[in-house]
Amino acid sequence: MSYCLVYVLTDKEEEAKKIAHELVREKLAACCNIIQNVISVYEWKDEVCEDPEFLLIAKTRKDLFEEVKNSVIKNHSYELPAILMLPIEAGLDDFLNWIGKRTKK
Numbered sequence: 001m002s003y004c005l006v007y008v009l010t011d012k013e014e015e016a017k018k019i020a021h022e023l024v025r026e027k028l029a030a031c032c033n034i035i036q037n038v039i040s041v042y043e044w045k046d047e048v049c050e051d052p053e054f055l056l057i058a059k060t061r062k063d064l065f066e067e068v069k070n071s072v073i074k075n076h077s078y079e080l081p082a083i084l085m086l087p088i089e090a091g092l093d094d095f096l097n098w099i100g101k102r103t104k105k
Helices: 013-025 062-075 093-102
Strands: 003-010 031-044 047-061 083-087
Touching: 003 013, 003 062, 003 093, 013 031, 013 047, 013 062, 047 062, 047 093, 062 083
Parallel strands: none
Antiparallel strands: 003 047, 003 083, 031 047
């Protein structure tokens, strides 16, 4: 089985929590971490912006990425949310197996 982390940014803690709870409840992710105090510097509509954001990291399987992505889009307020899949090359076997058992079949 192949595993990945899904990286998502949002500007509201409540939105990050809503997305995380939905992913875990629907068994699209085994666990989500929300990291606060992320500062993002980016260009948007020809302007350089700097904003505080929350980083959500979902632990899941690669084959669930499309469903994870669609769930995030459905629950996200951004016009263009950052949703990135980062493959897990290696990890503690017991932990990876736990991800597999906690996500939908």
